[in-house]
Amino acid sequence: MSTVMPTAEDILAGAETLRWSAGVNFHEQLVEAIYTDAARLTDRAVTRPDSPLRFDFDRTVDKLVTSRWFGFPLMLLMLATVFYITIVGANVPSALISDLLIGIIHPLLKQGSAALGVPFFIDGLLIDGMYLGSAWVVAVMLPPMMIFFPLFTLLEDFGYLPRVAFNLDAIFRKSGAHGKQALTMAMGWGCNAAGVVATRIIDSPRERLIAIITNNFALCNGRWPTQIMIATVFIGVLAPPGWGGLVSALAVVGVAVLGILITFASSFLLSRTVLKGEVSTFSLELPPYRPPRIWQTIYTSIIDRTIIVLWRAVMWALPAGALIWLAGNVNVSGLSIAEHLIQFLNPAGLVLGLNGVILLAYILAIPANEIVIPTVLMLTALSAKMAGVGAGAGVMFDAESDAQLAQLFAAGGWTLLTAVNLMLFSLLHNPCSTTIHTIYKETRSAKWTTVAALMPLLLGFVVTFVVAQLWRLVAAG
Amino acid sequence: MAQALLFILIGAGLLIGVLWAFRPGSGWYWRGKTQVEMTDRVRTEDAVKHVHLSNLRGLQPTLESLAGALQVTGNEAAAVAQSLTQFGLAELRDGQLHLQPRGVEAALHIIRVHRLWEQHLAEGTSVSDGEWHAQADRIEHQLSAQEADKLAAQMGNPLRDPHGDPIPSHAGSLRPQDGLPLSSVAVNQSYRIVHIEDEPVAIFSQIVASGLQPEMELRVLENSARRVRVWADGCEHVLAPLLAASVAVRPVEVQAQEVAQRPLSDLEPGQASRVVSISHACRGLERRRLLDLGLLPGTMVYAELRSPSGDPTAYRIRDTLIALRRTQAQWVRVE
Numbered sequence: 001m002s003t004v005m006p007t008a009e010d011i012l013a014g015a016e017t018l019r020w021s022a023g024v025n026f027h028e029q030l031v032e033a034i035y036t037d038a039a040r041l042t043d044r045a046v047t048r049p050d051s052p053l054r055f056d057f058d059r060t061v062d063k064l065v066t067s068r069w070f071g072f073p074l075m076l077l078m079l080a081t082v083f084y085i086t087i088v089g090a091n092v093p094s095a096l097i098s099d100l101l102i103g104i105i106h107p108l109l110k111q112g113s114a115a116l117g118v119p120f121f122i123d124g125l126l127i128d129g130m131y132l133g134s135a136w137v138v139a140v141m142l143p144p145m146m147i148f149f150p151l152f153t154l155l156e157d158f159g160y161l162p163r164v165a166f167n168l169d170a171i172f173r174k175s176g177a178h179g180k181q182a183l184t185m186a187m188g189w190g191c192n193a194a195g196v197v198a199t200r201i202i203d204s205p206r207e208r209l210i211a212i213i214t215n216n217f218a219l220c221n222g223r224w225p226t227q228i229m230i231a232t233v234f235i236g237v238l239a240p241p242g243w244g245g246l247v248s249a250l251a252v253v254g255v256a257v258l259g260i261l262i263t264f265a266s267s268f269l270l271s272r273t274v275l276k277g278e279v280s281t282f283s284l285e286l287p288p289y290r291p292p293r294i295w296q297t298i299y300t301s302i303i304d305r306t307i308i309v310l311w312r313a314v315m316w317a318l319p320a321g322a323l324i325w326l327a328g329n330v331n332v333s334g335l336s337i338a339e340h341l342i343q344f345l346n347p348a349g350l351v352l353g354l355n356g357v358i359l360l361a362y363i364l365a366i367p368a369n370e371i372v373i374p375t376v377l378m379l380t381a382l383s384a385k386m387a388g389v390g391a392g393a394g395v396m397f398d399a400e401s402d403a404q405l406a407q408l409f410a411a412g413g414w415t416l417l418t419a420v421n422l423m424l425f426s427l428l429h430n431p432c433s434t435t436i437h438t439i440y441k442e443t444r445s446a447k448w449t450t451v452a453a454l455m456p457l458l459l460g461f462v463v464t465f466v467v468a469q470l471w472r473l474v475a476a477g
Numbered sequence: 478m479a480q481a482l483l484f485i486l487i488g489a490g491l492l493i494g495v496l497w498a499f500r501p502g503s504g505w506y507w508r509g510k511t512q513v514e515m516t517d518r519v520r521t522e523d524a525v526k527h528v529h530l531s532n533l534r535g536l537q538p539t540l541e542s543l544a545g546a547l548q549v550t551g552n553e554a555a556a557v558a559q560s561l562t563q564f565g566l567a568e569l570r571d572g573q574l575h576l577q578p579r580g581v582e583a584a585l586h587i588i589r590v591h592r593l594w595e596q597h598l599a600e601g602t603s604v605s606d607g608e609w610h611a612q613a614d615r616i617e618h619q620l621s622a623q624e625a626d627k628l629a630a631q632m633g634n635p636l637r638d639p640h641g642d643p644i645p646s647h648a649g650s651l652r653p654q655d656g657l658p659l660s661s662v663a664v665n666q667s668y669r670i671v672h673i674e675d676e677p678v679a680i681f682s683q684i685v686a687s688g689l690q691p692e693m694e695l696r697v698l699e700n701s702a703r704r705v706r707v708w709a710d711g712c713e714h715v716l717a718p719l720l721a722a723s724v725a726v727r728p729v730e731v732q733a734q735e736v737a738q739r740p741l742s743d744l745e746p747g748q749a750s751r752v753v754s755i756s757h758a759c760r761g762l763e764r765r766r767l768l769d770l771g772l773l774p775g776t777m778v779y780a781e782l783r784s785p786s787g788d789p790t791a792y793r794i795r796d797t798l799i800a801l802r803r804t805q806a807q808w809v810r811v812e
Contacts, residue, residue, distance in 0.1 A: 019636060020636060020652070027765075027768075028768060028773075031768045031769070031773065032773050032774070035771055035773055059781075062781075062782055062791075062798075063782070066782050066783075066784060066785060066791075067785065068785045071785040072785065166782075166784050166789065166791065166800050167784055167785055167786065168786075169784060169786070169788070169789050169800070169802070170784060170786030170787060170788050170789075171786065173788065173802060179789075179800075203766075204762075205762075206603065276603075276604075277598075277602045277603060277604045278602065278603065279601060279602055279603050279761065279762045279763075280603045280763075281762050281763040281766045281805075282789070282801070282802050282805060283766055283770060283799060283800070283801060283805075284789065284799070284800040285797060285798065285799055285800075286782075286791050286798040286799070286800060287798075288798075351484075462488075462492075465484075465488065466485065466488070469484050469485045469488075470485070473485075
């Protein structure tokens with residue numbers, strides 16, 4: 001053969017000609033060829049059983065869980081069961097961890113540092129600030145997550161959760177979102193940071209962004225205790241004796257349902273405004289049912305979800321604990337920084353139907369919603385100069401009884417309006433820093449992270465402002 | 478009491494004012510923004526584009542046609558032509574505009590950015606096809622050559638825009654548009670649509686509404702002075718000859734089959750059918766997703782479950798249960 005070697009230019013020109021003659025659809029022909037090859041290989045290598053038993057089982061279960069009459073009630077039952085087990089089951093370990101970290105280890109550390117003669121400010125900053133803040137987060141956060149996430153993962157592993165998305169897709173479609181957002185929202189009730197990570201299951205870019213930005217409207221595990229406490233102390237007492245528990249439970253559920261409604265409304269608005277042009281595609285695989293692998297599930301959900309989220313939370317709680325302690329203990333012209341800030345924030349807080357203490361607590365407790373209430377209590381006791389209540393300046397504490405709480409709040413000048421608006425603001429404010437951090441990791445976009453952080457906060461200001469003004473209007477009229 | 482009422486009124490007033498000002502499309506903020514963008518540079522660039530495109534179509538651009546294309550008066554068009562000659566982009570001979578090499582270069586850059594951006598909108602976003610042209614008309618004045626190269630590289634250096642128009646290469650060469658107008662082809666032959674002219678917008682949107690898309694194969698049933706009837710995508714389409722003239726086609730060897738087709742969404746649970754094609758109106762990620770799921774010609778699809786809320790429906794495709802929404806299942810044509 002005496003052919004001349006083609007030069008690089010010749011090859012490039014040849015490729016160019018081929019590209020133009022191949023047409024636009026050659027990708028499709030490629031995919032088709034791949035599938036034809038794959039089908040040929042499987043036909044040669046795979047033998048199928050004659051009687052598809054599992055197949056029939058799947059069909060029967062699918063017919064039941066997606067049926068017109070049983071589909072939705074079954075879903076509600078499952079959800080209620082998961083919540084019941086989580087709430088009831090978390091109480092005991094939560095109390096145990098709290099007793100250990102705060103009741104036993106904290107005093108031991110204090111005694112130890114006193115014996116060593118550690119100066120007051122180092123001891124306070126490290127033990128009362130950083131240690132106590134992180135211990136609090138661990139005690140409140142860890143047990144529910146250790147129960148909720150494995151339960152959720154078991155349902156996922158069994159194959160039930162995709163069917164939930166299948167049943168609920170129509171509602172989410174109308175608000176421009178993906179059916180799987182039902183799952184990430186439910187995950188958000190456990191922890192928003194975990195909910196944001198869970199949006200990875202949504203493979204359509206636009207719907208995934210919607211799910212990430214609106215996840216904060218799912219009331220997370222760190223906010224349920226706030227809701228329950230405020231509802232018990234302020235709203236439960238309005239009900240006739242014996243009905244208090246029910247009324248306050250209804251109030252908390254009402255706030256959670258409001259969160260769901262706001263999720264739909266904001267998804268609707270986002271998909272039609274800022275996210276209008278983003279790519280959108282839907283597909284949802286309904287995998288075959290499998291017996292859940294229990295130990296593996298527990299292991300992976302604890303490692304992948306619980307530990308990672310908890311680690312991030314503790315990393316944020318350490319500096320926050322230090323800041324809270326410093327704010328309560330560094331004095332400038334006779335008053336602590338916290339008191340200066342409270343006085344500064346008070347006018348704004350009152351316009352929103354809240355107060356300076358609450359606003360400052362939400363600023364200091366950006367790292368974790370779990371420490372909002374201990375911080376509120378500490379700041380209230382500090383600014384009301386209540387002797388004998390609490391554990392000292394800058395040291396977070398929990399109230400011993402509802403009566404003590406009521407007394408503390410009365411001293412802080414709280415009204416029913418403050419309580420209602422605190423419940424609303426707890427639902428509608430910026431996500432905690434762990435969640436913001438996670439949103440940035442997932443979206444890799446400063447723009448969407450900012451939107452996700454500021455949109456709920458703005459909404460919270462608007463809602464509390466309107467409620468406060470209307471409330472005062474009605475009260476005055 | 479009065480003060481609270483005042484607060485609410487002021488707050489509500491401010492909110493409404495801000496929303497009004499930023500109202501998409503027609504709020505004053507957006508209007509002001511577009512006003513600023515209509516500078517002299519934009520007009521000059523639009524003018525070289527018009528001259529070059531007219532040349533490609535074998536037309537002689539004049540001051541009148543320029544005024545028409547820029548939607549300005551004759552006097553303003555003359556002023557634009559004057560600045561073209563001043564910048565050495567074009568010259569006016571015998572009442573006709575002729576581009577200088579620099580003018581050709583500028584025109585090709587504008588055309589390249591326009592077509593690249595249309596391709597980007599079609600493949601990488603969910604912006605609807607009616608809005609592509611207007612958006613690209615804005616962007617074409619904003620991207621530099623480097624940014625255009627980056628965009629092209631991201632998309633794998635596409636050859637054609639979504640209407641089938643060739644995209645000028647980075648080196649600045651533009652392949653001539655091939656194909657015959659649909660209004661001039663023979664009856665009972667099969668063709669593939671290679672290009673749909675996107676200007677004027679009124680005609681383009683009528684063609685889009687009729688369901689014809691580039692790359693679609695069709696068979697001509699009737700071609701008269703009154704109407705053009707074609708069989709494509711499983712049903713009959715009727716076009717006015719004026720519309721058909723904007724559709725360019727190329728003959729294909731394989732005859733398009735006149736099989737009755739219906740959308741996959743017509744399948745009731747319990748029914749099964751065989752895939753014929755995925756509609757060409759379905760593009761980008763959406764199309765690749767359907768292909769990845771294995772919805773290829775010849776694949777059997779069984780409709781199995783319908784959600785209790787009526788939509789989506791789960792289909793068994795290649796031993797996998799996949800739920801698709803009605804709007805997506807409509808893209809897939811089955812026997």
